[in-house]
Amino acid sequence: MFENLSDRLQNVMHKIKGYGRITEENISDMMREIRLSLLEADVNYKVVKEFTNKVKEKALGANVNSKLSPGEEFVKIVKDELTELLGGDSVPLETTKNPTITMLVGLQGSGKTTTIGKLANFLRKNHKKKPLLVACDIYRPAAIDQLKTIGKELNIKVYSEGKKDPVEITKNAINYAKENDFDYILIDTAGRLQIDDKLMEELQNIENAINPHETLLVIDAMMGQDAINVINGFNDKLKLTGVILTKLDGDTRGGVALSVRHLTNIPIKFIGVSEKMDGLSEFHPDRMASRIIGMGDVLSLVEKVSSEIDEKDAEDLVKKMTKGSFDLEDFLKQIKQIKKLGPLENIIKLLPGAKKMGLNNVKVDPKKMSHIEAIVLSMTPYERKHPEILKASRKQRIAKGSGTTVTEVNQLLKQFEEMKKMMKMMYNGNFKLPF
Numbered sequence: 001m002f003e004n005l006s007d008r009l010q011n012v013m014h015k016i017k018g019y020g021r022i023t024e025e026n027i028s029d030m031m032r033e034i035r036l037s038l039l040e041a042d043v044n045y046k047v048v049k050e051f052t053n054k055v056k057e058k059a060l061g062a063n064v065n066s067k068l069s070p071g072e073e074f075v076k077i078v079k080d081e082l083t084e085l086l087g088g089d090s091v092p093l094e095t096t097k098n099p100t101i102t103m104l105v106g107l108q109g110s111g112k113t114t115t116i117g118k119l120a121n122f123l124r125k126n127h128k129k130k131p132l133l134v135a136c137d138i139y140r141p142a143a144i145d146q147l148k149t150i151g152k153e154l155n156i157k158v159y160s161e162g163k164k165d166p167v168e169i170t171k172n173a174i175n176y177a178k179e180n181d182f183d184y185i186l187i188d189t190a191g192r193l194q195i196d197d198k199l200m201e202e203l204q205n206i207e208n209a210i211n212p213h214e215t216l217l218v219i220d221a222m223m224g225q226d227a228i229n230v231i232n233g234f235n236d237k238l239k240l241t242g243v244i245l246t247k248l249d250g251d252t253r254g255g256v257a258l259s260v261r262h263l264t265n266i267p268i269k270f271i272g273v274s275e276k277m278d279g280l281s282e283f284h285p286d287r288m289a290s291r292i293i294g295m296g297d298v299l300s301l302v303e304k305v306s307s308e309i310d311e312k313d314a315e316d317l318v319k320k321m322t323k324g325s326f327d328l329e330d331f332l333k334q335i336k337q338i339k340k341l342g343p344l345e346n347i348i349k350l351l352p353g354a355k356k357m358g359l360n361n362v363k364v365d366p367k368k369m370s371h372i373e374a375i376v377l378s379m380t381p382y383e384r385k386h387p388e389i390l391k392a393s394r395k396q397r398i399a400k401g402s403g404t405t406v407t408e409v410n411q412l413l414k415q416f417e418e419m420k421k422m423m424k425m426m427y428n429g430n431f432k433l434p435f
């Protein structure tokens with residue numbers, strides 16, 4: 001998502017860093033670039049115009065006594081304005097009520113049923129909730145089965161009464177949840193290909209009957225600008241509390257994300273980034289802005305790492321890294337931990353400057369990771385602590401033991417040395433962000 005926009009904006013940021021002063025003249029080229037890149041990302045033209053006007057105004061009035069260079073000041077202005085555009089402060093999902101009732105609405109195929117599963121998974125993992133999924137898309141038997149399959153996969157209870165009045169089903173489901181200690185109710189509703197009165201009436205009836213704490217509109221980001229009309233259409237009839245933008249993994253432009261808040265005033269609460277049950281991220285405007293302009297998303301990275309990795313282990317590792325006492329034994333531990341985080345390319349993308357370093361499109365071959373692990377495992381503990389003793393015969397033994405080649409062993413040792421050097425540089429403060 002946002003690939004092209006991010007590329008182009010990072011180029012602009014890079015150029016402007018070279019300017020000693022920001023003047024009306026040199027800024028107009030930059031603003032043109034920014035305007036075009038936003039339009040190409042399918043951001044609404046009105047939004048683009050207001051955005052560029054604001055950035056320009058702020059840049060020309062920027063504080064000359066600031067500690068930042070004029071270029072850095074400009075980058076900061078763009079980042080702040082992008083954050084605003086994406087919605088400013090993040091608006092968290094309601095989780096405090098017992099039970100909390102959340103209803104998902106949206107057009108057919110937008111991703112409601114899938115997102116219900118993802119949300120339940122998220123709530124259980126991050127908020128220790130016991131969710132109940134409620135099947136209210138009663139018109140297609142396949143829709144109920146789909147939800148049941150998802151429930152089975154996640155081992156989360158699905159409440160269903162087949163083809164009955166959705167209002168009755170939801171009321172019964174809430175009673176059932178209360179009696180059985182479920183503390184988060186997620187309601188899957190019917191969708192249509194277009195907004196129509198009958199659908200809206202049904203959704204309104206449910207809303208009036210149960211007064212949900214959240215009514216979230218699920219919307220397919222690949223719809224582009226049309227999404228805004230759909231959001232407004234639903235919001236006219238229902239009390240939407242947020243939007244979930246799905247399939248942002250398929251839409252490299254991502255313009256909708258940049259227009260929704262400004263044009264509808266409804267916050268984006270989550271984004272869908274894959275078909276899988278863990279493919280849902282909380283939406284944080286500031287972090288997203290930071291990612292778009294290439295400053296990385298270190299906060300999300302830290303969160304991801306701390307939810308998957310033992311904190312004590314991570315702390316030890318960082319200590320060793322910074323002291324330069326990091327050895328192959330630690331490297332092995334690290335590989336094991338990294339494997340827990342899922343595909344490495346998703347992690348790399350969150351690093352500051354990943355793009356500039358050419359790392360954003362790296363494909364990490366899981367087979368290669370296993371090879372590395374096997375090589376280190378074939379070393380004796382002493383060898384892992386003192387890789388400098390590894391000469392030809394030892395290397396041959398290791399290659400044989402791990403089912404790899406001496407070349408691969410050499411490659412690994414070289415990579416390890418480079419990694420150590422980089423860690424030292426970071427520690428000594430010589431590591432500069434690449435833009």
Ligand SMILES: Nc1nc2c(ncn2[C@@H]2O[C@H](COP(=O)(O)OP(=O)(O)O)[C@@H](O)[C@H]2O)c(=O)[nH]1
Nearest residue numbers: 108109110111112113114246247272273274275
């Ligand atoms: N790539 C991708 N596919 C998604 C995402 N969310 C949903 N889908 C897919 O979109 C299709 C429709 O989803 P579904 O949940 O059945 O939509 P519903 O009709 O609104 O309930 C399914 O094939 C999902 O796997 C997403 O964030 N990324």
Ligand SMILES: [Mg+2]
Nearest residue numbers: 112113137143
């Ligand atoms: Mg569905």
